[in-house]
Amino acid sequence: MLLLMTLDGADFSTYDDWGREHSVAGWSLVGPRSGPSVVSARPQRGMLAVGFRLGAAAPFLGISAAAVRDAVMPMREIWGRDGAARCERVLDARTPEAKLAALEQVLVEQLAHATEPDPGDRGCRRTPPTAVCGRQFGTTAKPFIRRFEQQVGMTPKRFSRVRVVDQFGTSP
Numbered sequence: 001m002l003l004l005m006t007l008d009g010a011d012f013s014t015y016d017d018w019g020r021e022h023s024v025a026g027w028s029l030v031g032p033r034s035g036p037s038v039v040s041a042r043p044q045r046g047m048l049a050v051g052f053r054l055g056a057a058a059p060f061l062g063i064s065a066a067a068v069r070d071a072v073m074p075m076r077e078i079w080g081r082d083g084a085a086r087c088e089r090v091l092d093a094r095t096p097e098a099k100l101a102a103l104e105q106v107l108v109e110q111l112a113h114a115t116e117p118d119p120g121d122r123g124c125r126r127t128p129p130t131a132v133c134g135r136q137f138g139t140t141a142k143p144f145i146r147r148f149e150q151q152v153g154m155t156p157k158r159f160s161r162v163r164v165v166d167q168f169g170t171s172p
Contacts, residue, residue: 001029001030001031001032001051001052001057001061001065001068002029002030002049002050002051002052003028003029003030003049003050003052003057003061003075003103003107004024004027004028004029004030004039004047004048004049005026005027005028005047005048005049005087005090005099005103006026006027006046006047006048007046007047007048007096007099008026008091009026009027009087009091010026011023011024011025011026012024012026012039012040012047013039013040014030014037014038014039014040014072015037015038015040017035021040022072024072024074025074025075025076027074027075027076027083027087027090028072028073028074029057029061029063029068029072029073029074029075029078030068030072031065031067031068031069031070031071031072031073031153032065032068032069032070032152032153032154033070034069034070034154034158035070046096048090048096048099048100048103050103050107055151055152058151059110059111060110060111061078061110062078062079062110063078064150064151064153065150065151065152065153065154066150066151066152066153066154068153069153069154075087086106089102089105089106090102090103090106144156
């Protein structure tokens, strides 16, 4: 997942699989993707971006990954009025470095409202069968898959495939 914010607060564009352009609010969350995505910051001079590992964004953002899978959602829809005030705090900072520090502070403050992570979110990093992972966390395969998808934004099988593609794309 990726939190994007233009340095001047202006909207930016994303492009879908068919090359159609979509205008997106300048303070938005890009959910976990099962395919490629293109973000254009052409009209802006810069952007802040915070990348979250799969499954790690919920405590910072207060939304499950499943709710924003394959979507771009304005933060005002996620955080409501508080989101607008937080955005203004970041935009009021004068330099890109100060904006990044303000964004970091906003995310740290959000952690105060976070709930404890689900213990089922840890382990099973080598992608064994879901029944094995389920047993490891005291449940069967179907509840494990549901919990995994809620936290990570995709099923374990899709997550495994995305990881393979990511690893392939980053190998030397």
